[in-house]
Amino acid sequence: MKNDVKVKEKKTHEPLIHITKRAALPLSQAILIRVVAILASLLFCGVITIFVTGDNPFSVYATIFDGAFGTSVRIWRTLLETAMLLAVALALTTAFKMRFWNIGGEGQILIGALATAVCMFYIGNSVPRWALILIMLVTALIAGAVWGLLPAFFKAHFGTNETLFTLMMNYVSIQLVRFFLNVADKSGQSTIGPTELTHGWLPEIIHPYFLSILVVAVLTVVIYIYLKYTKHGYEISVVGESENTARYIGINVKKVMLRTMAISGAICALVGFLLVGGTHHGITTSTADSRGFTAIMVSWLAHFNPFMMVLTSALIIFMAHGAEEVSSVFGLNASFADILTGIILFFIIGCEFFVNYQLHVNRKKKNLADEAKEVA
Amino acid sequence: MSNVPALELKGITKRFGEVVANRDVDLDVRHGEILAILGENGSGKTTLMNMISGIYFPDEGEIFIDGAPVTIASPKDAFSYGIGMIHQHFKLIDVFTAAENIVLGIEDGKYDLKRATERIAEITARYGFELDPKKKIYDMAVSEKQTVEIIKVLYRGAEILILDEPTAVLTPQETQKLFAVLRKMRDDGKSIIIITHKMHEVLSISDRVAVLRRGEHIATVNTAETNEGALTEMMVGKKVSLNIARSEPKEPLDRLVVRGLNCVNREGVKVLDNVSFEARSGEILGIAGIAGSGQRELLEAIAGLQKLENGEILYYDPKAGGEEVNLRDKTPVQIRDLGVRLSFVPEDRLGMGLVGNMDITDNMMLRSYRVGHSFFVDRKPPHELAERIIDELEVVTPGTTTPVRRLSGGNVQKVLVGREIAAAPTVLMAAYPVRGLDINSSYTIYHLLNRQKESGVAVIFVGEDLDVLLELCDRILVIGSGVITGTLDARKTTKEEVGYLMTATERREEA
Structure with missing residues (x-):
């Protein structure tokens, strides 16, 4: 019975493509791969646009550039949007470093925006400007910290899944904003804009956007130092890398989790504060404008490095504005901009595979088959 | 038996990124022999075997079964050529019985447990296994689980069996039983490949030894014509002295006294049962036991990482003139703040x-x-x-x-x-500090522990290699299923005695 094994001629397929992990790619090559990916994505976008519009590809690229940097208004807008996206990415990064997947940036921005708007709307008339701004800021930060603390508390004490929890909190924020809009705007149109929020506008230095950009620039440096050179930052890394090690050396994991999420939520709320108090002077349910999600990508693409995030957020904003311009100049449906952005992101994210892995095509397959024939 | 080798490898190379796990390896296994693959950790033993059993695919080289070239691209292919591998980590389903696990995944269109049980009985009788096919896996000791794994591959008609470090989890007595079974299988004409880095096992079980070093095949020699020194030299690439110096403890004083520790794990199972012992300054206290008998929990309890039901952990501070400090229910930070210099080299x-x-x-x-x-x-x-x-x-x-x-x-x-x-600890705990280390590094670690002992540190050493425990330690504490089954003088005891105590609780439970 045991001898019934036949060494039979079996048709087996040798894998054609081998995927192996790269040891470590020199920085120059890693950058080269990414640059090639961006160029390839532009090329592909050009081809798609020509296919749809029949226009000259170079005019497409010129339009993309024009969309982001064509006028001084556009330059300022690109800078501001980059700064806002970057700030959210910085907030998420503190949590991500701890392997705490905070995908509730959207809700944390909104709750900060809401807190700011509520202060402006209800006590705008009754306190001096500087005090109002201070109250707006503190309320927003507290609201954001609470929005971050809730999922952290439940994860620390009951082991809930932070991804779902933070995601759900986004919808709570949206509903709260909707509630505020209904209550505050008696006209029934549910809009709160500069005409309603007349007090508590942030001071204008050089340009209406400049203060917000400056705040984020400072924040970038602060977060970089916080994560890299402080005891808190060190604890965040240890908890993120291995909770067991953290326990072993006596780090209070729950405390670190709560503290870090409070910071993460508060920074997101700061963005809400800057958006409402500094630039929009109004609030809608889409004030956060998906930054809470886009920032996840910004953070990951930069490998959690705050200074790299300046580049990745700038890149994403540049592409988005460019694509928007292309679809409007060439008279295309607004979704076309989304398609172009999607293509670009696909290339940028996809190239990370080639940074980390190497493909080998199996060349000896034929030889083996030939030899097998000879043996037979 | 024919002269054609059962299995032959020619020029096998496997790379992982820049790391070459195996380089140009030629190897043959004959019918009816036990071939030991000897090599230090990281020498490519397991990678090589994984290529034979279809888990990895070689980058270069060819494999022949009974002289015919074959392509093994999956474990299924390997099985079809009669190759079966018994991994270090068992791949069994806990809630199934032995028989259910054995027939699992066999696609012969029917599920006849009764016939299967008969065949299992036939296999066990033939090779002298002891196994109850109706026993659930979660009720089994490690050695029984291993038996199930071996029968599983025999049931599938394996002619070439590969065992990856099969004795790592066994007591000396169980090892002897396994070896008896392997010899019977060899005499039945099967080819057996056994991966190990324990020298005395190589010498007692194998017919030939293939030595690997840094992914390369150094030589294959007849076991009868070689000795420990020569094999070590081939394995390491240079001569090493295999003696651990052991000095007499100087003025041993109680440094850490553990009394009546009880501990329950998350599943509610008792992992430490009334554990009491003392660790003294200037001596190495060895802790022997089958893996998972409560060693980890014991050390973590002392380090302040494990919640305890009851018991006390008393530390006598040499600086404060022998003042007593109770470490129970203290966090690692609190322990350090008390001025207790406790160092801990964890298993992981x-x-x-x-x-x-x-x-x-x-x-x-x-x-x-x-x-x-x-x-x-x-x-x-x-x-x-x-x-x-x-x-x-x-x-x-x-x-x-x-x-x-x-x-x-x-x-x-x-x-x-x-x-x-x-x-600068006063108590140093080390759990399996040489696991996975090459010979030279292992000896460096032994020397370091010895130096600490000589400078008056109370060293607690959890080990798995009984030969080392007997050579290095002053006293040996044996633990079985969370119970201390004996404290032995390492200079006077024997491996058999330690092995017997390691399984004493199991026997008590069975009785």
Whole structure:
């Protein structure tokens, strides 16, 4: 019975493509791969646009550039949007470093925006400007910290899944904003804009956007130092890398989790504060404008490095504005901009595979088959 | 038997990124023989076997079965050629019986457990296994689980059996039983490949030995014509002395006294049952036992990482003139704040003792980063410590900024042990400190432990290799299923006695 094994001629397929992990790619090559990916994505976008519009590809690229940097208004807008996206990415990064997947940036921005708007709307008339701004800021930060603390508390004490929890909190924020809009705007149109929020506008230095950009620039440096050179930052890394090690050396994991999420939520709320108090002077349910999600990508693409995030957020904003311009100049449906952005992101994210892995095509397959024939 | 080898490898090469796991390996296994594959950790033994059993695919080279070239691209292919591998980590389903596990995944269109049980009985009788096919896996001891794994591959008609470190989890007595079974299988004409790095086992079980070093096949020799020294030299590439110096303890004083510890794990199972012992200054206390008998919980309890039901852990401070401190229910930080200098080298180096993705400096900082009131970390002292350890313990690394996970096992352990010793401990606990280390690194660690002992530290050493425990320790504490089954004088006891005590609780339960 045991001898019934036949060494039979079996048709087996040798894998054609081998995927192996790269040891470590020199920085120059890693950058080269990414640059090639961006160029390839532009090329592909050009081809798609020509296919749809029949226009000259170079005019497409010129339009993309024009969309982001064509006028001084556009330059300022690109800078501001980059700064806002970057700030959210910085907030998420503190949590991500701890392997705490905070995908509730959207809700944390909104709750900060809401807190700011509520202060402006209800006590705008009754306190001096500087005090109002201070109250707006503190309320927003507290609201954001609470929005971050809730999922952290439940994860620390009951082991809930932070991804779902933070995601759900986004919808709570949206509903709260909707509630505020209904209550505050008696006209029934549910809009709160500069005409309603007349007090508590942030001071204008050089340009209406400049203060917000400056705040984020400072924040970038602060977060970089916080994560890299402080005891808190060190604890965040240890908890993120291995909770067991953290326990072993006596780090209070729950405390670190709560503290870090409070910071993460508060920074997101700061963005809400800057958006409402500094630039929009109004609030809608889409004030956060998906930054809470886009920032996840910004953070990951930069490998959690705050200074790299300046580049990745700038890149994403540049592409988005460019694509928007292309679809409007060439008279295309607004979704076309989304398609172009999607293509670009696909290339940028996809190239990370080639940074980390190497493909080998199996060349000896034929030889083996030939030899097998000879043996037979 | 024909002269054609049952299995032959020609020019097998396998790379992982820049690492060459196997380079141009030629190897043959005959019918009816036991071939031992000997090599240090990281020498490519397991990778090579994984290619034979279809888990990896070689980058270069050919495999022949009974002289015919074959392509093994999956474990299924391997089975069709009669190759069966028994892995170090068992792949069994806990809630199934032995028989159910054995027939699992066989696609012959029918599920006839009764016939299967008969066939299992036939196999067990033929080779002298002891197995109850109706017993559930979760009721089984490790050795029984291994038996199920072996029968599983025999049931599928394996002619070539590969066993990856089969004795790592067995007591000396169980090892002897396994070897008897393997010999019967060999006499029945089966080819058996056994991977191991325990020299005396190689000499007692195998017919031939193939030695691998750094992925290359050094030589295959007849076991009868070689000896331990020659094999070690081939394995390591140079001569090594295999003696551990052991000095007499100087003025041993009770340093750590453990009384009546009871501990229940998350599943509610009792893992420590009324454990009492004392560790003395200037001596090495060995803890022997089958893996998972409560050693980890015991050390973690002392280090302040394990919740206890009851019992006490008393520490006698040599500085304060022998003042008594109870460490029970204290966190690691509280223990340190009491001035207790307790160092702990945990079993899980990269998952607990160190952070794999951090560099050596940052890993040094794990113990000391809290020092001072500054909001910022001071990387200077840990950096100096890192340089000192690299220098003194001859850690092979490109520099202090290399992530420790990139270092080899031995160097990782040097970094960890170095850090723990640098804290000038009065109690040093080390769990399996030489697991996975090559011979040279192992001896470095033994010497370090010995030096600590000589300077008056109470050393607690949890080990798995009984030969080493007997040579290195002063006293040996034997633990079985969370119960201390004996304390032995390491200079007078024997391996058999330790092995007997290791399983004493199991026998009591069965009786």
